[in-house]
Amino acid sequence: MPMNSFINWIGGKMQLRETILKAFPTETPSHYIEVFGGAGWLLFSRDRHAPVEVFNDRDGDLINLYRCVQHHPEELQREMRLGGEQIPPLSRELFATCLAQLAMPGLTDIQRAARYYYVIRASFGAKRTTVSTMPKPALRHNIDRLPEIQRRLQDVVIDNRDFEPVINCYNKPGALFYLDPPYFKTEGYYEGFSREDHLRLCRSLKGIKGKFILSYNDAPEIRQLYDWCHVEGVRRANNLSYGPNATSVYRELLITNYAPPMPNGIR
Numbered sequence: 001m002p003m004n005s006f007i008n009w010i011g012g013k014m015q016l017r018e019t020i021l022k023a024f025p026t027e028t029p030s031h032y033i034e035v036f037g038g039a040g041w042l043l044f045s046r047d048r049h050a051p052v053e054v055f056n057d058r059d060g061d062l063i064n065l066y067r068c069v070q071h072h073p074e075e076l077q078r079e080m081r082l083g084g085e086q087i088p089p090l091s092r093e094l095f096a097t098c099l100a101q102l103a104m105p106g107l108t109d110i111q112r113a114a115r116y117y118y119v120i121r122a123s124f125g126a127k128r129t130t131v132s133t134m135p136k137p138a139l140r141h142n143i144d145r146l147p148e149i150q151r152r153l154q155d156v157v158i159d160n161r162d163f164e165p166v167i168n169c170y171n172k173p174g175a176l177f178y179l180d181p182p183y184f185k186t187e188g189y190y191e192g193f194s195r196e197d198h199l200r201l202c203r204s205l206k207g208i209k210g211k212f213i214l215s216y217n218d219a220p221e222i223r224q225l226y227d228w229c230h231v232e233g234v235r236r237a238n239n240l241s242y243g244p245n246a247t248s249v250y251r252e253l254l255i256t257n258y259a260p261p262m263p264n265g266i267r
């Protein structure tokens with residue numbers, strides 16, 4: 001059964017996942033690799049994408065959270081309730097405490113995962129910097145869903161590396177890569193993903209022996225960089241837009257090294 005992710009995440013593909021799935025190849029790949037994992041909306045959208053599935057992200061606290069769900073779901077549930085029967089409601093003080101504790105050494109992996117989960121879920125736009133002022137019923141609901149999430153993750157290889165060695169490691173003719181990197185010129189959201197990283201990603205993808213599908217924001221530089229690929233424009237509602245230049249529609253690109261079976265976008 002397709003399921004929802006258990007976290008929200010900056011750039012998460014909740015809204016676009018059906019559109020992206022339509023562009024997946026019709027045949028089942030030998031390996032499915034989600035290189036920039038985040039909240040894993042594409043991974044969770046199918047029971048299984050391939051006999052071997054890999055989920056990677058360079059964010060160590062995020063991958064620790066996934067590994068604790070995979071190996072210790074019940075202990076993690078207990079820790080997420082922070083000693084009580086129920087998870088505490090949204091609280092500015094608890095948010096600040098969790099952030100401060102995450103910055104210090106000495107937490108166990110499960111303690112760290114529970115605090116990171118709270119910070120993701122309680123923060124504005126999942127940015128992990130300021131607390132949200134909106135009530136978050138999903139905070140509680142998704143803790144109850146951890147056993148279901150654990151079942152989906154149980155055979156998934158979970159990795160915590162930069163994208164380049166991950167691509168090299170699984171570069172096989174039958175493999176399908178889904179890549180959703182930090183977007184171009186949005187570097188402020190993801191420290192450390194530079195212009196050179198965008199070029200490095202493009203170089204890595206030129207050597208792919210199997211298939212890939214790549215999500216990006218619609219920027220002239222990206223269209224130019226991937227002029228050797230199939231490029232489709234897609235649109236989604238812009239829910240993080242605010243201020244005088246806010247727009248209600250955000251344009252994204254779906255870039256593939258094969259002709260997508262069901263083109264559903266605009267050029």
Ligand SMILES: C[S@@+](CC[C@H](N)C(=O)[O-])C[C@H]1O[C@@H](n2cnc3c(N)ncnc32)[C@H](O)[C@@H]1O
Pocket residue numbers: 009010011012013014035036037038039040041042056057058059161162163164180181182183190193
């Ligand atoms: C746009 S998000 C992915 C969102 C995801 N597709 C979803 O549905 O939630 C990009 C992710 O790339 C990760 N990332 C940033 N630099 C990376 C790198 N060099 N290698 C691998 N992952 C990286 C970030 O931690 C972030 O989780």
